[in-house]
Amino acid sequence: MSLSLLIILPLITALVLLFCNGAKQVRAMALSGAVMQLVLAFILLFEYWQQRTTGNPGIMLFEEDHLWFTPLNIHYHVGVDGISIAMILLTAFVTVAGILVSWSMEKLNKEFFFLLTLLSMGAYGFFISLDLFTLFFFLEVAVIPKFLLIGIWGSGRAAYSAMKLALMLMGGSALVFVGLAGIYFNTQTTGGTHTFDLLQIAQLHIPVEAQKIFFPFAFAGFGVFTALFPFHTWVPDGHSSAPTAASMFLAGISMKLGGYGCLRVATLLMPDAAHYYSGIIILLATIAIIYGAFATMMQTDLKYINAYSSVSHCGFVLLGIGMLTKTAVMGAVMQMVSHGLMTALFFAAIGMLYDRTHTRQVAQLGGLLKVMPFIAAVFVIAGLCSLGLPGLSGFVAEVTVFMGAWQNADTLYRLATILACASIVVTAVYILRAMGKVIMGPLQVEGSGITAQPGALLADAGWNEKIAAGLLIIGILAIGIAPFWLTELITK
Amino acid sequence: MAGDFFILMKHELIITVIIFTLLLLKIGSDLSNKSLLNLVNGLLLLNLAAGFIGNQPGMLFNEMFLTNPLIVLEKNILSLGTLIVSLQSASWLKQHEHVAEFYILLLCTLLGMFFMISAGNLLMFYVGLELSSIPLAAMANFDLGKRKSSEAAMKFIISSAFASGLLLFGISLVYGATGTLTFSEMASHINGSPLHIFAFVLLLAGFGFKISVVPFHLWTADVYEGAPVAVTSWLSVISKGSVLFVFISVLYTVFKPMAATWYNMLFVLSVLTIFTGNLFAIRQNNIKRFLAFSSIAQIGFILVGITGSSQLGTASLVYFVLIYVFSNLAAFGVVALVSALTGREQVSDYKGFYKTNPVLSWVLTIALFSLAGVPPTAGFFGKFFLLLSGAGKGNYVLITIAALNMIISFYYYLRIVKAIFMDANEQPIERLTIPGYPKLAMIICVAGIIVTGLVGYVYDYIHSLSFGF
Numbered sequence: 028m029s030l031s032l033l034i035i036l037p038l039i040t041a042l043v044l045l046f047c048n049g050a051k052q053v054r055a056m057a058l059s060g061a062v063m064q065l066v067l068a069f070i071l072l073f074e075y076w077q078q079r080t081t082g083n084p085g086i087m088l089f090e091e092d093h094l095w096f097t098p099l100n101i102h103y104h105v106g107v108d109g110i111s112i113a114m115i116l117l118t119a120f121v122t123v124a125g126i127l128v129s130w131s132m133e134k135l136n137k138e139f140f141f142l143l144t145l146l147s148m149g150a151y152g153f154f155i156s157l158d159l160f161t162l163f164f165f166l167e168v169a170v171i172p173k174f175l176l177i178g179i180w181g182s183g184r185a186a187y188s189a190m191k192l193a194l195m196l197m198g199g200s201a202l203v204f205v206g207l208a209g210i211y212f213n214t215q216t217t218g219g220t221h222t223f224d225l226l227q228i229a230q231l232h233i234p235v236e237a238q239k240i241f242f243p244f245a246f247a248g249f250g251v252f253t254a255l256f257p258f259h260t261w262v263p264d265g266h267s268s269a270p271t272a273a274s275m276f277l278a279g280i281s282m283k284l285g286g287y288g289c290l291r292v293a294t295l296l297m298p299d300a301a302h303y304y305s306g307i308i309i310l311l312a313t314i315a316i317i318y319g320a321f322a323t324m325m326q327t328d329l330k331y332i333n334a335y336s337s338v339s340h341c342g343f344v345l346l347g348i349g350m351l352t353k354t355a356v357m358g359a360v361m362q363m364v365s366h367g368l369m370t371a372l373f374f375a376a377i378g379m380l381y382d383r384t385h386t387r388q389v390a391q392l393g394g395l396l397k398v399m400p401f402i403a404a405v406f407v408i409a410g411l412c413s414l415g416l417p418g419l420s421g422f423v424a425e426v427t428v429f430m431g432a433w434q435n436a437d438t439l440y441r442l443a444t445i446l447a448c449a450s451i452v453v454t455a456v457y458i459l460r461a462m463g464k465v466i467m468g469p470l471q472v473e474g475s476g477i478t479a480q481p482g483a484l485l486a487d488a489g490w491n492e493k494i495a496a497g498l499l500i501i502g503i504l505a506i507g508i509a510p511f512w513l514t515e516l517i518t519k
Numbered sequence: 520m521a522g523d524f525f526i527l528m529k530h531e532l533i534i535t536v537i538i539f540t541l542l543l544l545k546i547g548s549d550l551s552n553k554s555l556l557n558l559v560n561g562l563l564l565l566n567l568a569a570g571f572i573g574n575q576p577g578m579l580f581n582e583m584f585l586t587n588p589l590i591v592l593e594k595n596i597l598s599l600g601t602l603i604v605s606l607q608s609a610s611w612l613k614q615h616e617h618v619a620e621f622y623i624l625l626l627c628t629l630l631g632m633f634f635m636i637s638a639g640n641l642l643m644f645y646v647g648l649e650l651s652s653i654p655l656a657a658m659a660n661f662d663l664g665k666r667k668s669s670e671a672a673m674k675f676i677i678s679s680a681f682a683s684g685l686l687l688f689g690i691s692l693v694y695g696a697t698g699t700l701t702f703s704e705m706a707s708h709i710n711g712s713p714l715h716i717f718a719f720v721l722l723l724a725g726f727g728f729k730i731s732v733v734p735f736h737l738w739t740a741d742v743y744e745g746a747p748v749a750v751t752s753w754l755s756v757i758s759k760g761s762v763l764f765v766f767i768s769v770l771y772t773v774f775k776p777m778a779a780t781w782y783n784m785l786f787v788l789s790v791l792t793i794f795t796g797n798l799f800a801i802r803q804n805n806i807k808r809f810l811a812f813s814s815i816a817q818i819g820f821i822l823v824g825i826t827g828s829s830q831l832g833t834a835s836l837v838y839f840v841l842i843y844v845f846s847n848l849a850a851f852g853v854v855a856l857v858s859a860l861t862g863r864e865q866v867s868d869y870k871g872f873y874k875t876n877p878v879l880s881w882v883l884t885i886a887l888f889s890l891a892g893v894p895p896t897a898g899f900f901g902k903f904f905l906l907l908s909g910a911g912k913g914n915y916v917l918i919t920i921a922a923l924n925m926i927i928s929f930y931y932y933l934r935i936v937k938a939i940f941m942d943a944n945e946q947p948i949e950r951l952t953i954p955g956y957p958k959l960a961m962i963i964c965v966a967g968i969i970v971t972g973l974v975g976y977v978y979d980y981i982h983s984l985s986f987g988f
Contacts, residue, residue, distance in 0.1 A: 095975045098834065098982040099907070160903075167894045174933065178941045186941050190933060197929045201922035204903075208910040208918060240915075 028067075028074050030089050030105045030155050033115065036063055037148035044141045054130060057140035061123045064147065068112075068119035072516075075112055086226060087157060095160070100220045104158040109516040110360050114154045114287055117367045120502050121279040122147040125272035127495035128375050131382075132180075132270075139180060142172040143272060150280050154287065159207050159223040162291075166203065166252075166284060170196050173281065176273040177265060188261075188268035195261040199251030203288070206245025210296060213237040229295045242300030245292045246308070252285025255345060256315035259338045266334035271378025274330065278337050279371035283363045286344040293348050294356060301351060306439060308349030313443045315342035320453035329377045329387040332461055333370060336413060339450065340366045346447055347428040350440065353518075355431025360517050362428055365412070365420035365506055372499040373409035376402060379492055380465075383485050384472045389464050393471030401488040403466045405496045412503050414458045415451055420506035425451070427514075527577050527586050530594045531637075533569055534630045537562050538623055545619040552618050556609055559622050560956065563602045570595040582639040582701050589984040593636050593764045593837065600757045600844040601629055603963055607852045608749030609956035611859040621661060624654040625753070632761035641690045641700040644765060648686070648729070652679045655758065659746040671745025678728060678738035686725030692718035702773050711777045719774060719781065726769075729762040732788050732822065733795040736815050740799075743811035748858050751807055752851035755814045760840040767825055767836050771987060778828060782912075785826050790920055793819030797927040801934075804866050806854055809931070810847070813890060816928055817843065823921045824905030831911055833985035835904035838971075838978055842901040845967035846889035852961050853883040860951050866935060871944030876951055880939050882961050889968045891932040892925060897972030904978070 040060030047053045071089075078088055087106030095103045107115070125143060132139050149169030156162035170193060178189035211221050213233045222228065233241075251258040262282075266274050293301035293308075301308075319339025326332045340362070347359025379402045380395065381387050396403040412419040432444040472485070488496065506513055525532065541559070544550060550558070570591070578585035605625075612618050631650025638644035656679065660672035694700055696715055697708035709715055727735035743751045774781055796816030803809035824835045856879070858864050873880040889898035902925070910918045953961070971977050 097975070097979045098831070099904070101975075163903075164894045164899070167899065171888065171893055174936075175940060178937060186937055189941075190930070190937065193933060194926055194930055198923070198926045201925050204906065204922050205910075205915060205919050208907055209915060211907070212910060212913070244919075 033151040041144040065119040105155040124495040129272040130491040146172040180270040181268040188264040192265035202248030209241030238297040238300035249288030263334040267330035274374040275371040279367040312345035358427030362424035365424040369412040376406040423510040585639040606956040606960035667745035682728030689721030733792040748855035789822035823909040827908030830987035831908040834982040839901040842897040849886035849964035870942040871947035900972040
């Protein structure tokens, strides 16, 4: 299968969207495009599996390599391994769910779906890139749609949050750029030219001194995207102001761009520097985990709760990467996928609640199980996955990270692992407290003038919302109950 | 020899012919503005097309005038920019009573730039530069009824005369130090003695004025604001582009032996320029002033690229100027149209622009993204290569500063985008119909913004012509 299809298909969808008329056509087009992406992702998974079982030993499969800028030796080079395929699947799931959830979007709906589709294109492009230039290109492609999505369709201080997010992510890209330039000029291929090619760089062994200088740039740059402490401040504002689909995409996929970037840089490009700096990474990750968890306890807005808990959860990703053991890195990837699905589901549920009650304040809601059983159930599943209930994906991923982390015998690492484990208790506190208040108890919807009566205004989920939530739940269960397919995919 | 003359000076001769045609038409006929505009735009299109065929390298008049594929390419870029500016100003010029004069002045400056780029001798260069800047002062005054316009012209002519003075002083010192004015002979005499450095600083200051490098930028904002939009866009893109072309070739050939010295100077100047341009751009409310300061910041980024002083440096500079022609002119195109049809030029006037003018909004947005360097627009590639070139000599401090400055520039470009898409406005700019010529110009620009970056061939071609050391 040609990997470029993953870029071309969303691009065509987006272009066709521009010529659609009326909400119905636009929605249908966006959805069919997203479904085709999902199908494509599954075909890719299937073919990849086949190749591996027949014993294809390549590091990357389905490679395509075209020279793009000859004098600079910049290639359009794509290819996938198990990790990229996991991320591609995640992207496809979240895209379909995101489009379904925003089915009734009325304001400028053509532009909305156009930007959403572009965003997914950026993510696919990023995950399949094997050339640092292409990787960087797609990383930045994904910034602008986010800015517009939050700024135009967002709620609350939308313009402020959009600007903050765009500038911080741009800052991240700027750091990444310096890192890339440093890598580029420290590679010397046999032809005497420099290269951006990931696989070649991995074999060329950049001088350790250079690695030590440029690793922090690249890692911190990607780290901004994945809420590396102290660059996490865009996360709460951005997520809470964004429209539902954009929140799902932001937390579900965009934050994973950073994690994926960190992983590639740390394991493939500059492994020596990664060892050198691993203590600092662990420290920052642990701070993010604990700080995120405690900050979540103080939140009263459901979206802020999920946003801060994302900071904490993404800390696990960085913890896994920083530990650098094979199991821990695998755990980090699993956590990326799991958190992507879980947080998308969580934001979807919050969005559904908000559409009906027009409030996200925990204090103003209560007893919603009675009027909206489906949404409430979705909410509970997302929450339980977040606090790591066995049988759901969050548990599997976190346990893998902890096991991998424990393999590091150093005291500092052990301490960090214990602290990170302990944070799960805090997670349970805030999740259970919020769920208990919103789902259980006496029926209550305040502050919006809507009477708490079952009926048209507090209707349960529509078909589109059910499918969206169903898809994400299937993903969560598939990982939670049978994690071996994912681990096998990643390790193969 | 005679045949050579016609082939090598083809670009200049065509422009001269057009100028004289316009002069004769002005005297001998009473064409309406509309048909005059059609005629001129047609001629400019022909000029652009003719620029691509039958070129060959060579020199004339004892190396006074020389040409090679890179110079031809640079001239063609300027011709393209001229065509776009001319198309864009159609809706403004239609009501103007001096269309022919405007084009005569415009083409005179273009002719001057062509001579300047082709110069192989400092005096020739100086003559070209003067020919390209004096008519500009008259053009800046072309909003005849407005005081601000004449103020702009006055400021421009005074500062430009000052810059010329510095340049001449520098040239005289160089002549005194080396005994020659020919570029190719000069290089071997330059060795970085204090006299040479002093001469270089004067030349640098002269160049700095023309491309508005901080601290020689003070004229820029006022002139940009006062002059008609067409002239502003001409000043900011074509005029600067031409001087940059000469600047880099003088730096890389004549002052090659002093590379270490000018490297440090450019380092300081580029950092100053980027910071000043960026910080002042944030504060501007007039969109022309805003674009003026943002263009100062862009020059700073270009200087970062020049410090790379390799083949990559030249290539990314020429490439960036080409992209800059498309993106800045696309932005100016929208601004010019809005200004010509409604007279509104404040940033706040653009609030709610998307509701009334979605197409223009997207054009302006794409242009701003390209200026900010966001993919998939060409600006991303341009900036990437410029900064990469800057990193080539191992100066990562400079490119870190530059890269972080991209965030500031990102902020003020996004501020406009925010106004267009997100802010509410009680009196938005009414729905505008885009006339034919400006529409054509916008299509060219947007196509250029998308194609120039994504199609690698453009860069490859430019790189193959470039030089460095």
